[in-house]
Amino acid sequence: MKSLGSIRRDFAPWNDPNAKPYIQFDKVTKKFGDFTAVNNLSLTIFEREFFALLGASGCGKSTLLRMLAGFEEPSAGRILLDGQDLRGIPPYKRPVNMMFQSYALFPHMTVEKNIAFGLKQEGMPGADVEKRVAEMLKLVKLEQFAKRKPHQLSGGQRQRVALARSVAKRPKVLLLDEPLGALDKKLREETQFELMDLQQELGLTFVVVTHDQEEAMTMADRIAIMDKGEVMQVATPAEIYEAPASRFVAHFVGNVNMFEGKVAEHTTSTTRITGATGAQIVVDNGSNAAAGSDIVFAIRPEKIRVSSKKPADAVNALEGEIYDVAYLGDMTVYHIKLDDGQIVRASALNASRVTEDPLTWNDRAWVSFRPDAGVVLAR
Amino acid sequence: MNSTWSRFNITSIVLGFAFLYLPIVLLIVFSFNESKLVTVWGGFSTKWYVSLFHNQGLMDATWVTARVGVISATVATVLGTLAALTLTRFTRFRGRVLFSGMVFAPLVMPEVITGLSLLLLFVAVGLDRGFLTVTLAHITLTMCFVAVVVQSRLVSFDRSLEEAAMDLGAPPVKTFFQITLPVILPAIISGWMLAFTLSLDDLVIASFTSGPGATTLPMKIYSQVRLGVTPEINAACTILIAVVAVGVIIASIANKRREIQRQLDEQAAQRG
Numbered sequence: 340m341k342s343l344g345s346i347r348r349d350f351a352p353w354n355d356p357n358a359k360p361y362i363q364f365d366k367v368t369k370k371f372g373d374f375t376a377v378n379n380l381s382l383t384i385f386e387r388e389f390f391a392l393l394g395a396s397g398c399g400k401s402t403l404l405r406m407l408a409g410f411e412e413p414s415a416g417r418i419l420l421d422g423q424d425l426r427g428i429p430p431y432k433r434p435v436n437m438m439f440q441s442y443a444l445f446p447h448m449t450v451e452k453n454i455a456f457g458l459k460q461e462g463m464p465g466a467d468v469e470k471r472v473a474e475m476l477k478l479v480k481l482e483q484f485a486k487r488k489p490h491q492l493s494g495g496q497r498q499r500v501a502l503a504r505s506v507a508k509r510p511k512v513l514l515l516d517e518p519l520g521a522l523d524k525k526l527r528e529e530t531q532f533e534l535m536d537l538q539q540e541l542g543l544t545f546v547v548v549t550h551d552q553e554e555a556m557t558m559a560d561r562i563a564i565m566d567k568g569e570v571m572q573v574a575t576p577a578e579i580y581e582a583p584a585s586r587f588v589a590h591f592v593g594n595v596n597m598f599e600g601k602v603a604e605h606t607t608s609t610t611r612i613t614g615a616t617g618a619q620i621v622v623d624n625g626s627n628a629a630a631g632s633d634i635v636f637a638i639r640p641e642k643i644r645v646s647s648k649k650p651a652d653a654v655n656a657l658e659g660e661i662y663d664v665a666y667l668g669d670m671t672v673y674h675i676k677l678d679d680g681q682i683v684r685a686s687a688l689n690a691s692r693v694t695e696d697p698l699t700w701n702d703r704a705w706v707s708f709r710p711d712a713g714v715v716l717a718r
Numbered sequence: 719m720n721s722t723w724s725r726f727n728i729t730s731i732v733l734g735f736a737f738l739y740l741p742i743v744l745l746i747v748f749s750f751n752e753s754k755l756v757t758v759w760g761g762f763s764t765k766w767y768v769s770l771f772h773n774q775g776l777m778d779a780t781w782v783t784a785r786v787g788v789i790s791a792t793v794a795t796v797l798g799t800l801a802a803l804t805l806t807r808f809t810r811f812r813g814r815v816l817f818s819g820m821v822f823a824p825l826v827m828p829e830v831i832t833g834l835s836l837l838l839l840f841v842a843v844g845l846d847r848g849f850l851t852v853t854l855a856h857i858t859l860t861m862c863f864v865a866v867v868v869q870s871r872l873v874s875f876d877r878s879l880e881e882a883a884m885d886l887g888a889p890p891v892k893t894f895f896q897i898t899l900p901v902i903l904p905a906i907i908s909g910w911m912l913a914f915t916l917s918l919d920d921l922v923i924a925s926f927t928s929g930p931g932a933t934t935l936p937m938k939i940y941s942q943v944r945l946g947v948t949p950e951i952n953a954a955c956t957i958l959i960a961v962v963a964v965g966v967i968i969a970s971i972a973n974k975r976r977e978i979q980r981q982l983d984e985q986a987a988q989r990g
Contacts, residue, residue, distance in 0.1 A: 410881055430884045443882035447900045457886030491983040508886065 344577020352385040361386040361544055367416035369402050376402040378568035389538050389545045391559035393552060399568040400548045404514050408437045436510035440517040442501035444489040450500050451485040457508045475503040495526050515547040519554060531557045552592050564588050586716050589637045596683050598636040605630045610715060612636055621654050626715035638713030643685035643706050645673050647696055653707035661702045675706055749952035756947045766953040776954060779938035783918060786934060790856035791913035798864025799906055806872040824862045833926030847929030855927040860913035867912060871905035
């Protein structure tokens with residue numbers, strides 16, 4: 340069976356027309372004065388989903404999260420949670436909890452008091468509060484830090500306290516605003532997997548805001564790519580990467596080579612493209628661009644093969660010269676200047692320690708790729 | 719940094735400190751003077767301290783000053799904190815610039831003008847001058863100082879703390895008392911202490927707005943000095959200096975210890 344990306348996803352309510360949406364943004368607009376932070380945005384999130392809002396700073400992703408938490412009200416449109424319209428419900432009455440980017444731990448309270456704060460607000464009896472706090476401390480492995488104050492903890496420990504505090508009330512939805520932004524790289528990678536395990540264990544719906552594409556790709560079931568207050572694409576990480584819907588998405592996530600051209604011929608199975616400088620490219624992955632239309636062909640660097648001779652079986656092969664090479668250990672990155680002047684980035688996984696066909700600066704080289712390796716996008 | 723003790727450094731330090739502290743040292747020394755003549759040393763004695771406590775006029779003035787100080791500082795702290803909250807939180811209301819300017823204007827207003835205008839006001843509304851008017855005047859004087867101190871703390875206050883509390887189910891009023899107030903409390907306390915000190919210290923405004931039976935300590939001292947300086951006044955001033963010095967020393971020791979504790983805590987956190 341063929342599938343996009345290497346992970347098979349059994350959990351996919353978004354493909355099920357009968358699945359009931361859990362969180363719905365319905366034509367939501369948010370304006371701050373003249374500035375439109377979120378523009379007529381509609382989005383559906385399902386129960387138990389790990390959903391990521393990914394975008395550059397100022398794209399409106401945090402505003403979306405804050406509207407869900409109740410700190411901002413939409414200027415227009417509705418937000419529904421489990422069928423209930425959230426308009427007018429203040430943050431302290433919403434069944435969602437948020438983990439803040441700054442963690443927002445109460446500096447004058449100990450770790451256990453911080454975690455107990457939300458439970459006490461809902462009037463839970465003292466003994467139950469204690470039990471739940473102990474449970475949460477165990478969950479985030481901070482049992483021996485219960486009596487410490489936030490300033491007596493390291494960054495990673497604070498992050499875990501913030502997490503424990505936000506899940507202690509068993510919210511319907513947990514909102515995470517750049518949850519790993521303040522951690523160093525190694526800790527961030529560990530914590531990504533911890534968060535995924537926690538989400539599985541508690542069976543909660545997570546909505547995470549991030550600007551880090553790797554973080555979103557690692558953790559999320561689905562990602563919404565946002566730009567200027569609008570959603571550019573909502574899809575699984577593999578779809579976002581392998582089948583981006585637009586030039587913006589292709590550029591935003593990962594590296595990409597773009598060839599501008601015209602559709603020369605279009606049949607049911609293949610599309611033949613003539614590049615701006617005459618290069619011919621054949622694509623067979625179901626593009627429906629009509630003949631004569633202006634398009635771009637986008638292809639990821641690792642889908643391109645670099646060799647000193649033209650491969651005999653290659654459908655698409657272009658000749659050029661090695662312009663730059665970088666050996667990174669796990670892979671090698673080539674920049675090849677094609678004869679028409681365009682520079683192509685290609686990366687090769689170093690699957691073996693020795694290579695038959697070593698290349699270096701200024702060598703003549705061929706770049707080749709399969710007809711299903713790239714996608715055709717509107718110009 | 720050059721840390722050698724050059725002759726120039728030593729000279730400037732000696733001169734500087736002499737300039738600052740010689741008058742005070744003289745005052746303290748002469749408060750222990752046996753002689754009634756202020757500028758002639760007649761041997762060591764503590765008799766002026768004893769007689770001080772039998773001087774009913776001075777004792778009354780001290781009591782008035784303490785009450786005016788505590789009441790005006792407390793009211794000024796409440797009002798100043800509210801003003802600071804409004805100025806930092808509601809940044810977009812109409813007339814904010816005017817309002818903040820008006821809150822802080824008394825900081826630079828000559829005291830004579832504040833005193834005089836308050837006097838005119840009290841006369842106009844027919845308020846008898848006395849304890850109440852001095853207290854009101856001191857609230858006016860000190861409120862803006864409290865506002866400045868509290869506002870500087872609020873500017874660095876992380877609003878997400880309040881959002882987190884509300885997110886966890888605490889309504890706004892509860893959030894204020896359980897989160898905001900405890901976090902900014904040190905600034906409020908320093909604001910109160912500043913207000914109290916200013917009230918304790920004030921002579922000009924008190925002279926304008928006080929009436930019979932509400933003579934504050936600075937007024938009393940000033941009026942007695944005009945009749946001739948007595949060693950008794952020196953003794954009173956020495957006690958005032960001692961009270962202020964002890965307060966400052968306690969505050970700085972507490973501050974230092976907190977700082978050390980914080981560093982220890984942070985080292986402990988680094989170790990995990």
